[in-house]
Amino acid sequence: MSKHRSAPTLDDVAKAAGVSTATVSRCLNNPQQVVEATRQRVLCAVDELGYTPNFAARVMAAKRSFTIGAIIPTMENAIFARGLQAFQEELHKRGYTLLVSSSAYRPEAEEEQIRTLVARGADGLLLIGHDREEQIYDYLERQKVPALVAWSFNPTNRTPSVGFDNRQAMNTLAQQVIALGHRHLATISGISKGNDRARLRITGIKDAMAENGLAPDDLFVVETTYEIENGAEAFRDLMSYAPAPTAVLCGNDVLAVGAIRQAQEMGLRVPDDVSITGFDDIELARIVSPALTTVHVPHREMGQKAALELIHMIETSASGRSVELSTRLINRESLQAATV
Amino acid sequence: MSKHRSAPTLDDVAKAAGVSTATVSRCLNNPQQVVEATRQRVLCAVDELGYTPNFAARVMAAKRSFTIGAIIPTMENAIFARGLQAFQEELHKRGYTLLVSSSAYRPEAEEEQIRTLVARGADGLLLIGHDREEQIYDYLERQKVPALVAWSFNPTNRTPSVGFDNRQAMNTLAQQVIALGHRHLATISGISKGNDRARLRITGIKDAMAENGLAPDDLFVVETTYEIENGAEAFRDLMSYAPAPTAVLCGNDVLAVGAIRQAQEMGLRVPDDVSITGFDDIELARIVSPALTTVHVPHREMGQKAALELIHMIETSASGRSVELSTRLINRESLQAATV
DNA sequence: ATGTTAAATGCAAGCGCTTACATAGGCACT
DNA sequence: AGTGCCTATGTAAGCGCTTGCATTTAACAT
Numbered sequence: 001m002s003k004h005r006s007a008p009t010l011d012d013v014a015k016a017a018g019v020s021t022a023t024v025s026r027c028l029n030n031p032q033q034v035v036e037a038t039r040q041r042v043l044c045a046v047d048e049l050g051y052t053p054n055f056a057a058r059v060m061a062a063k064r065s066f067t068i069g070a071i072i073p074t075m076e077n078a079i080f081a082r083g084l085q086a087f088q089e090e091l092h093k094r095g096y097t098l099l100v101s102s103s104a105y106r107p108e109a110e111e112e113q114i115r116t117l118v119a120r121g122a123d124g125l126l127l128i129g130h131d132r133e134e135q136i137y138d139y140l141e142r143q144k145v146p147a148l149v150a151w152s153f154n155p156t157n158r159t160p161s162v163g164f165d166n167r168q169a170m171n172t173l174a175q176q177v178i179a180l181g182h183r184h185l186a187t188i189s190g191i192s193k194g195n196d197r198a199r200l201r202i203t204g205i206k207d208a209m210a211e212n213g214l215a216p217d218d219l220f221v222v223e224t225t226y227e228i229e230n231g232a233e234a235f236r237d238l239m240s241y242a243p244a245p246t247a248v249l250c251g252n253d254v255l256a257v258g259a260i261r262q263a264q265e266m267g268l269r270v271p272d273d274v275s276i277t278g279f280d281d282i283e284l285a286r287i288v289s290p291a292l293t294t295v296h297v298p299h300r301e302m303g304q305k306a307a308l309e310l311i312h313m314i315e316t317s318a319s320g321r322s323v324e325l326s327t328r329l330i331n332r333e334s335l336q337a338a339t340v
Numbered sequence: 341m342s343k344h345r346s347a348p349t350l351d352d353v354a355k356a357a358g359v360s361t362a363t364v365s366r367c368l369n370n371p372q373q374v375v376e377a378t379r380q381r382v383l384c385a386v387d388e389l390g391y392t393p394n395f396a397a398r399v400m401a402a403k404r405s406f407t408i409g410a411i412i413p414t415m416e417n418a419i420f421a422r423g424l425q426a427f428q429e430e431l432h433k434r435g436y437t438l439l440v441s442s443s444a445y446r447p448e449a450e451e452e453q454i455r456t457l458v459a460r461g462a463d464g465l466l467l468i469g470h471d472r473e474e475q476i477y478d479y480l481e482r483q484k485v486p487a488l489v490a491w492s493f494n495p496t497n498r499t500p501s502v503g504f505d506n507r508q509a510m511n512t513l514a515q516q517v518i519a520l521g522h523r524h525l526a527t528i529s530g531i532s533k534g535n536d537r538a539r540l541r542i543t544g545i546k547d548a549m550a551e552n553g554l555a556p557d558d559l560f561v562v563e564t565t566y567e568i569e570n571g572a573e574a575f576r577d578l579m580s581y582a583p584a585p586t587a588v589l590c591g592n593d594v595l596a597v598g599a600i601r602q603a604q605e606m607g608l609r610v611p612d613d614v615s616i617t618g619f620d621d622i623e624l625a626r627i628v629s630p631a632l633t634t635v636h637v638p639h640r641e642m643g644q645k646a647a648l649e650l651i652h653m654i655e656t657s658a659s660g661r662s663v664e665l666s667t668r669l670i671n672r673e674s675l676q677a678a679t680v
Numbered sequence: 681a682t683g684t685t686a687a688a689t690g691c692a693a694g695c696g697c698t699t700a701c702a703t704a705g706g707c708a709c710t
Numbered sequence: 711a712g713t714g715c716c717t718a719t720g721t722a723a724g725c726g727c728t729t730g731c732a733t734t735t736a737a738c739a740t
Contacts, residue, residue: 007483009696020720025698035718050479055459056405057696059396060725076425081415097456099439116437119395139390143347228623257627283568287597289629349726360690365728375688397726400695 008049016045028053059121067097068310069117070126071110073195075102077226077254078282080128083150086303087126094311096123105225107194111136118143124314126150126306130157131196146313146320150306152196153324160313160320162306166197169295169327170204170249173277176329177247178212181338182275185209186220186245188234188255198223198251201279205249220245224255231258232265239266239274246274246338253278253285256292260334271336281330290333298325348389356385368393399461407437408650409457410466411450413535415442417566417594418622420468423490426643427466434651436463445565447534451476458483464654466490466646470497471536486653486660490646492536493664500653500660502646506537509635509667510544510589513617516669517587518552521678522615525549526560526585528574528595538563538591541619545589560585564595571598572605579606579614586614586678593618593625596632600674611676621670630673638665 014021019038026033027042034042045051059065068091072080088098099117103110110127114136117125125140125147137158140147149161177185187205190198206216220238224230231254238245250256256278263270270276270290278285278294285292305323313320354361359378366373367382374382385391399405408431412420428438439457443450454476457465465480465487477498480487489501517525527545530538546556560578564570571594578585590596596618603610610616610630618625618634625632645663653660 010698011696021697022699022721023719026719029698033718038718050482052455052459054400054461054696055456056396056399056461057725058698060394060400060727061696061698063698063725065396075421078418085416115392116395119392121394121396142390228627261627284627287568287601287624288627350728351726361727362691362729363689366689369728373688378688394726397695398728400697401726401728403695403728 007054008051009054010051012049013042013045013051016049017042063121065121065123066095067099067120067122068124068126068307068314069099069101069114069120069122071101071103071113071117072128073103073105074226075100077228078284079226079252079254079280080151082282083297083299083303083306086300087150087307088303090304090307091311094307096307096311105191105195107132114140118145124148124310126310127159128152129196130154130159130161131194146310146317148306148310148313148320150302152200153322154196155322155324157322160309160322162302162309162323162325164297164302164325164327166200167204167207169297170201170279171208172204172327173279173295173329174205174208174249175212177249177275177277177335178208178214180247180275180335182247183214183338184218184243184245185214185247185249186222186238187249187251188231188238188259189221189223189251190226190255191223201251226252226254228254228258228261231255232262233258235259235262235276236266239268244274247335248274248276250276250278253280253282253292253294256294256334257284257288260288260290260292271334272339275335275338277335285330285332292330293332293335294330296328296330298327301325347394348391349394350391352389353382353385353391356389357382405461405463406435407439407460407462408464408466408647408654409439409441409454409460409462411441411443411453411457412468413443413445413450414566415440417568418624419566419592419594419620420491422622423637423639423643423646426640427490427647428643430644430647431651434647436647436651445531445535447472454480458485464488464650466650467499468492469536470494470499470501471534486650486657488646488650488653488660490642492540493662494536495662495664497662500649500662502642502649502663502665504637504642504665504667506540507544507547509637510541510619511548512544512667513619513635513669514545514548514589515551517589517615517617517675518548518554520587520615520675522587523554523678524558524583524585525554525587525589526562526578526581527589527591528571528578528599529561529563529591530566530595531563541591566592566594568594568598568601571595572602573598575599575602575616576606579608584614587675588614588616590616590618593620593622593632593634596634596674597624597628600628600630600632611674612679615675615678617675625670625672632670633672633675634670636668636670638667641665 010021010024014024024042027039091098101113127149129152149159151163153161153163192199209216222234224234259276260270268274278292281294281296285294350361350364354364364382367379431438441453467489469492489499491503493501493503532539549556562574564574596616599616608614618632621634621636625634
């Protein structure tokens with residue numbers, strides 16, 4: 001028990017147990033390959049020395065890290081939290097570890113993070129949405145790192161996806177808004193460049209308008225980043241136009257909450273004076289008052305299925321199948337028939 | 341340009357540039373050690389081949405990973421989000437990468453994560469609060485991995501901390517509550533076992549009671565995990581006692597929001613019928629209605645200072661100095677004078 | 681020219697692990 | 711007892727990088 005001893009290695013364990021390093025390694029990774037008696041001896045030595053395998057060495061030798069990387073656009077709000085949580089729980093069950101990083105909605109940052117994660121030996125990657133440069137997919141292919149897209153569904157894409165039809169989901173909501181008599185619609189969207197979810201949601205609204213004899217180009221669109229304050233600001237801009245919209249469909253719940261607060265600040269009652277809807281159905285949607293009418297996204301299911309599919313791709317080198325999930329309209333208090 | 345070539349290595353770059361691997365390595369890590377002309381040649385080869393260094397190999401050889409690990413009790417709510425964001429931004433500026441994992445408030449999980457992070461070669465660790473088994477600190481010491489505690493401040497502890505005085509902060513709030521005439525106090529706290537922040541906050545309230553001639557033992561305490569629903573449930577329990585508390589001091593904003601919603605559900609007006617306070621001053625505190633009177637914690641400052649201090653410990657092998665930050669009372673709408 | 685010195689580069693030894701292959705017992709048969 | 715085969719274990723070759731030390735090269739003074 002010398003004081004200055006530093007971290008024990010496989011070798012130390014082997015010596016202590018009187019076996020070769022190979023046997024120790026097998027004990028730890030494929031216990032069934034080593035006979036009971038030896039295994040006991042090794043395991044004893046392991047915790048007597050307080051041995052923890054060196055991860056870098058293991059990755060290097062095995063060329064497997066049992067680590068999966070996920071790059072999400074933001075950690076600042078809870079949009080991705082629940083889905084990612086489910087993703088990681090499922091990974092954990094299967095013996096994988098999740099490494100998360102956030103790109104802050106910046107494509108270059110995302111590319112850098114992808115490279116970083118690959119360099120760190122990630123066995124697979126979870127990406128959000130399909131929109132990114134081809135070269136990134138080439139790179140991933142060359143490095144032989146399987147990738148899976150979530151929060152979006154597009155089976156024709158070269159990368160498989162586990163997600164939902166953003167266009168369709170928003171379309172259904174917009175149909176309902178229009179059915180309630182709203183004729184002047186507006187949307188507060190995320191930045192659509194590089195964000196297929198945002199873009200498709202806008203398209204969903206325009207389609208609904210066209211399908212109901214409204215001119216799609218009349219849709220007021222404000223794009224901004226997903227923060228409550230920005231939702232508020234965008235709402236203020238929107239209401240300065242004439243005729244003011246009677247319904248504001250927000251790209252997500254966070255923006256919607258900002259819009260609601262701003263409306264209240266401006267002395268407008270929601271939904272009496274103006275209807276506001278969200279998207280995602282995160283916790284916030286129920287907490288805010290009035291509670292948000294929104295589109296429920298099965299985040300947990302998506303996270304879990306994505307984990308399963310990605311692991312499958314990794315372990316069988318299969319190319320991956322896309323899976324589509326369905327969303328659901330949640331009617332709460334923030335949407336009401338147009339009064340005009 | 342063979343199709344089946346896999347990831348290029350240092351060696352490939354060296355060959356392509358007609359130098360040794362040592363030179364390539366130096367180009368990448370200590371550019372000033374290599375003459376301009378050579379450097380150009382090497383850098384060209386690097387991006388011609390699309391080379392990305394293998395992280396595991398680098399860690400192994402250099403025994404440095406420029407990676408810092410943080411284990412937080414939860415990612416589910418935003419309590420740690422802002423501080424961690426600032427922590428990571430500062431790390432990034434200094435060339436470090438952050439790896440985050442969540443222990444779900446389970447000590448064994450935390451220990452496992454600490455080992456995992458160390459095995460992955462983390463150069464340093466950020467931990468939340470001081471409460472954990474001695475053996476963990478021993479382990480860290482043996483592995484020579486510096487650790488820093490945040491969200492708590494206790495300069496006498498063996499591990500340095502960057503945080504605030506939880507007891508004092510809550511004490512100040514409780515003093516004000518009492519000064520407003522409240523005599524029947526209750527608190528909805530996080531689970532205090534293994535959570536010094538929660539415990540100290542309770543102590544802060546009791547001290548304030550004692551200092552004002554109230555019996556500390558009269559404080560109703562309900563402990564629960566930090567989720568909105570649990571805050572709601574706890575509030576219901578609390579109000580079933582007689583005499584019902586006129587002020588409920590919550591261990592954090594999340595619990596307070598749950599309490600407020602439950603109060604509203606029970607037909608109680610906040611703060612007219614019952615005052616409710618939070619702690620942390622996260623975004624939620626301003627969004628909920630009535631807006632929360634709470635204790636503002638300088639999360640960003642804490643994250644940033646922690647990063648600086650931890651890097652300092654890593655790079656100089658210094659033992660680290662604790663730094664204390666101050667909190668501030670934020671008076672919003674949820675606390676009001678007792679009406680009895 | 682030659683020696684002296686410093687700067688640039690190369691050489692090669694690991695870092696701690698996994699795993700293909702080699703080896704050695706053990707057992708069941710003949 | 712000998713043969714074959716199966717299983718448990720050992721041997722050693724890397725995995726891709728960094729870095730101390732040795733060597734070469736360049737630069738300058740004499």
